[in-house]
Amino acid sequence: MIVRPALVPIAALTALCWTPGAGGDGAPVPHGETLRLTATYSTSVLVFQVGRIDVTAEVAGGRYAADAHVEAAGLAALFTDFEIDSEVEGRLDGLAPRPDRYGHVERTGNKVRTVEVGFGTGVAQPSAEPPFSSWGEPPASEADRTGTIDPMTAVLFLSQSLAEAQGEPCTGSLPVFDGKQRYNLNLTARGTEEIRTRGWRGEALVCDAYYEPISGYDPEDWPEPGETSHPLRLWIAPVGDGAAFIPVRAHTRAGFGGVTIEAREITLG
Incomplete structure (x- = not known):
């Protein structure tokens, strides 16, 4: 899965970010109760x-789980047949999300590739079918894949930092591995x-996420320095009396004309 800076909003928002809270106090969801969100962008x-x-x-x-479907629509659907289905399952270590497995299926025309990543050992273990012709130059090493999270859990980490009373929200660096590419x-x-x-x-928290490629990129996929100088800007809003923090808008100037994502419908159950 190629994640160039212009596509980072899609990669990030395939994980609707929500905090594991039952109400505005940010307390954990009581055992046996379920917090469920659906959204369309x-x-x-x-x-x-x-x-x-x-x-x-x-x-x-x-436990937490999320799935997302991304497809071409509008003008782009006239020129490309493209869609991605992704999913993640994990556990809450305290209130910190830790992925167990992540996967996505990418379809472009008649080409289909399935990517799976296991995180149970602390070192991300990827597989792809059909296999990649190259794992990048250089490929993501074991050291690069140690302690990483998937793209969907990355947004959940960001959401949780916004829900916590202590510390400055939206600071630090998230180490992400998507099954081939490793980036911060x-x-x-x-x-x-x-x-x-x-x-x-309403009023939303504004957070910039700068894309830093590390490894796992083919030569033609390494972003240009000018592309990575533009952040992904996220507007993240509390809904349900603070039961969830959800990205309601994202924008990046990278790529031709920039890319904007906006929430069209949000349901909290």
């Missing part, structure tokens, strides 16, 4: 819709801002 370049993202996420009994998301807080989308309106 639209992706646009300039004024043209080019994609759609549908996400479901659930936390219950010290380096976080910077940008305060708050009033925004409005079709699915949500």
Whole structure:
């Protein structure tokens, strides 16, 4: 799965970020109770819709799971047949999310590839079918894959940092491995801002995530320095009296015209 900076919003938002809280106090969901979220996002370049993202996420009994479907839509659907289905399962170590497994299926035209990653040993173990012709130059080493998380859990980590009362939200670096490529998301807080989308309106926390490629990239996939200088800006909003923190907008100037993702519908159950 190629994750160039212009596509980072899609990679990040395939994980609807939610905090494992039952209410505004941020307390863990009581055993036997379930917090479930569904959301739909639209992706646009300039004024043209080019994609759609549908996400479901659930936390219950010290476990979390999420799945997402990304597909070309609008103008882009006239020129490409592209979709990704991704999913993650993991556990809550205290309130910190730890993935057990992550996987995605990428379809481009008649080509289909399934990628699976196990995290149970502390070192991400990837597999792909059909196999990649190259694991990158250089490939992600065992040291690179140690202590990493998947792209979906990365946004959950960010959400949890926003829910916690202690510490500065949206700071530090998240080590991400997507099954081939290893990169960091380096976080910077940008305060708050009033925004409005079709699915949500109000004051949102603003967070910049800078994309830092590490390993696992083929030569033609290494981002140009100018591309990585533009962050992914996330607007993350509390819903359900603070039971969840959800990205309601994302934007990056990387790529032609930049990419914007906005929430169209959000349901908290």
